[in-house]
Amino acid sequence: MDQQLFTKLLFCFLTIFKLCIAAQSDHTLSPNQTLVDGQLLISSSKIFELGFSSPANNTRRFLVIRYRNTPDVFVWLANRETPLTGRQGRLTLTNNGSLILTSPHLTTTLWIPSSDATVSSPTLQLLDSGNLVLTGDKQGTYLWQSFDYPCNTRLPGMTMTVDRAKYLTSWRSSNDPFPGEYSYGISNEGLSQIVVAKGKKKTYRTVFWNNEFVGFPNLGERAWMTEATSRKGRLVSVTNPIDDPGITRITLNPGGMVERFMMNERRDGWTSMLASPRDSCEVYGKCGGNGICKVYMTPICECLKGFRPRAETE
Template structure:
């Protein structure tokens, strides 16, 4: 028997295996990964391979932290299509897409990009991002054909975008696992809502708001307050092409991640260098006042008061009977209606989470005084504030209709104020409070003083 061709064939296979083992972060069209094999990022931060959640026999393709026990999964490819047996094969097919096969060669999952090319390669980056890119040494986002960071599961990693690519319509948002043994999409989502001013919102189902951060105020999301976070720096990018939130790690002594769990709790975890114990440093909803609309329309939640809910100044419970039973869902109504004719003004409500943007108007070129004047000119305007709190404040944000989801912050949480419109009869109740009156009130006060 002529063994020479066999020796050459065996040598080629051996060379391919050797090449795979020395380029453990990259998958080429001539390679595949099966159950028990993996890719490891160059800095040995993340690993891609196959796993089964504790208590489950199903097999999934995922990414987890390398050499951190217990295994902490941060991305799952086939969330809704688990593999029922122990065989799985990940490869790059002839058109250049990543494809996951089961034992019968059925396609379980695919990157399904329409812009691939047959020379593409897959690489697991040290950020935890699995990218499919042109067969090039370039490592820029423009060279990526597809990336796992565009399809986040329940975890947001540093430099990962949460939000929209406005050119393509891609919406990146977190979805909780169904339960601890099932990574299929659960009941809760966390993403950037763009129906008004953009703001991250935690929802149950497609529409029930659980928590919102409020819009970006130039420094932070307006509903978050100033919370000590030594491990990450948030940013919010808004341009013609993209609109997203992201954060960067600020301390190399910690690993940090943001995770939405199956109970609807958004938690920030940190892991000290050399430790295997994840610690939660903050979570939302954090308290009763974080719950969306806790005090109903025109109510305010003060976490240090008992009960926590009360009506805004100038408002009374819509149903006193319900409020006596600590049911605040019916909210509050004005004690005296606005009439826009008798010299109305504003009461300053300090250091609060801005109400939701259910009906609003924004003009960034106006200062606070101009914003007040604009509000007074419109009989439907019920409140206003600077849209940007930096440098003493700028921009004009005006609310119409009911004010929903207001909470008071602790003084240490920084200044963020709103001015609420009041009828003239209510203004006299606020002696010693900073008020802004229209010209009719000023003339009246001047006349009374002269008399």
């Protein structure tokens, strides 16, 4: 083989190899770099990873953030409503800062700068908090972040606000991440509260009163502390402080139950610490406006004094 041709081929091979290794082991993506199916962005402490994956018993591909030690647990999906077929997905950060997800049959723009904006030195980075952030040349400023577009999981440091874009939505089923029937977010209709709803029907709530959540169980761990912001007595935002990243998560499951999980000591599995509603009596309006719910009774509902059930079976 001609020595000059060999040198060129070797240079091309080493360049491609270097790019692949960087994409598989680095926590950042630079302008005009592409993350393809099979490559990963890994947070600096190796807690979270970003890559293409599929839920169990599902052949469609999604760009997901998941735990590195428990890769079956997805905390965020870029394309939960537009899954890819095949393994030809690509995430590209363009020179002007656009973030584009492509496959042979689909193009999805995750973020694009406004026409009058100039983005210098864009960088996509996966943080140890599980937040995927796009930064420019301004220190400490995020042009875009995955925490602003939650799916079914709330992580420490993620803020839930009254803005309807900042609430959780369940998966349609355990292996289908398409938005399901249930939502979990802040409501200021009547009393300020955090509400689980099936469509528009409220199924569970925690009331915010006098700057605290009434009836909210205290697990005695800083990891479960909730920081709330209110304005004129109305709930504005709720967040959990970042203490030990990757240890806790709150998930809204397909059946409308909110579960709080803690990673075990071996860091290879999860323990459910709390599930709400905890029993049938915590289901909102279970016994109607004039009923009392007693979980130890059969039936569990009884009427207030002076009222009677509409039907004996109730």
